Amino acid sequence: MKVKNQYAFYSPDLSQTLVLDDKTVFQILKVLRLKENQMIQLLDGKGKKGTYKIENIGKDFVSVVQFSIEEQKELSDFVLAFGVLKKDLTEWVIQKSVELGASKIFIFQAENSIAQIKDMDKKKDRFQMILKEALEQSGNFYLPELKIYPSLKTLIEDSKSYPLYMTDPDSPDTFKTCGLKNKALFIVGPEGGLSPKEIKLLEENNAFKIRISQTVLRAETACLSVLSQAVLSIL
Template sequence: MQRYFVSSEDVKGNIVTIQGDDRHHMANVMRFQPGDKVIICQPDESTHIGAIEHIHVEEITITLLEELDEQKELPITVTVAQGMPKGDKLELIAQKGTELGMHALLPVQMDRSIVKWDGKKEAKKRARLEKIVKEASEQSHRTIIPNILPLISLRELDLQQYDYCLIANETEAKQADHSSTFREVLGKINKNDQILVIIGPEGGFSEKELAFLNHDHVYSIRLGKRILRTETAPLYVLAALSFYFEEWS
C-alpha cells in the first residue's frame, strides 16, 4: 500500500485531509478512487490504514481505519553530522541515509568545506532536503521522517548530548596494525542510545578539527581499508549499524 505522511493539522479525529503535492500524487499519479486504501503516518509515529472517502479538486479526505503495529526504526537514534560536500552529494546522503535508518541530518561547515550557504540559500536547500527525506521515508516504509537540522560550524557541535560520537577518519584506514575501534564501540552501544556520526568533507578533517573532537566518548573509526568518498562514508556506517542492531543482534 502507498504510504503518506501527514502533519497534526491534517488530522481531525479519524479524518485526514490531504492537500498539495500529496493530493496531486494520489489523484493524478496513483489515480486512486474512493474506497482505495493507503497507509497514513502521523507525527506521533502512529500508523494507520486509511480508506479514501472523497476526492475533491483541492483536497482528498481519508478515514482512518486500523492502527498498525510497525517496528521499522533502528533501536538507536543516529544523527549524521555531514561536512558540507560539493554538488548534490548532500541530497544523495539525505535520500540513502533515510533508507538506511538515519534519524537526523546535520549539515556542518568545516575548515575544508568548499560549499558555502548564506541564509537564503540554506532555506532553499533545507526545503529541498526535507522533500527528499519525506519521499524516501514513504518509499522505504519508515514510520518517521528524518529531521534536517540547521547548518552549524563544527565548533558549535554539542558533543555532550550524544552517548557515542563516531568520527570516520581516513588516517585510520592507512594503519596496517589498526585495531577495530568500530567493532569495539558497537559492543558498547545500547538500545535507545543517541549516536552521532561525524563525516568530513571531500578534503577531510583539519588537524584543529580533530583536536576539537578529541573527547572521551568520541571514537575515531576505520571504515574498511579503503578510502571512501564523503558521500559513501555515512552510508557505510548506517549500513553497519543497521546490520549489527537489526540483523546480527
C-alpha cells in the same frame, strides 16, 4: 489485514477521518490515479502508520477514513553528521539517510568543505521536502530532524548527550569491537576530509575512532557506510 499495492504519504495528522493536503491529493489524483475504496498508508513521522480507505474523491479533494493504526518504537537514536558536500551530494545523503533509519541529520561547515553552509540555509525547505519524500518511499515510521551548523565546534556543543564516533582508516576498531549502543553521533568529513584542528577537537571530546572500510571512500559513501553498518550492528 495486509493490503497489496499500498501507497504511503506523510501526514502529521492521523485522525479517524481526514481531508488530505493539496500535494497528496495531486499525487493520488494526477500521478497514481487512485479510486474510491482503495487503501493507502499515512505516516506521521513520529512512530505511527495508519491504513486508510479513500472514501470520497472530488475535483480537487480526497477524504479518507481510518482502517487501522500501527505503532513502532524507534530502535536507535543514531545521528549522522557530515561536512557540507558540493552540488547535489548533500541532498543525496539526506535522502539515503532517511531510508537507512537515521534519527537526526546534522550538516556542518567543515574547514575543508568546498560548498558553503550559507548556501544550504536557502535550501531548508527543499531539504524538508526530500526528507518527507524519502519517508514515504521507504515506509520509515520516523521523520529525522535536520539541523545545520556553522562549524563542527557548535555541533559538538549542541550534542553533549551523544557518544561521538569518527571514521579513521587506521583504527583497529570496527562496530563489532567498539561496543556500540543504540545511541550515537557519527561524524564524517567533507570531500577533503576533516582538518587536523577538527580531528583534535573530536579527540578532546573523547570521540571513538572506527574503521568502516579497507579502502578509501568518497565522503558520501562514507556517510551511508557508517550509518548502515551501525544499524546492522544492533539488529
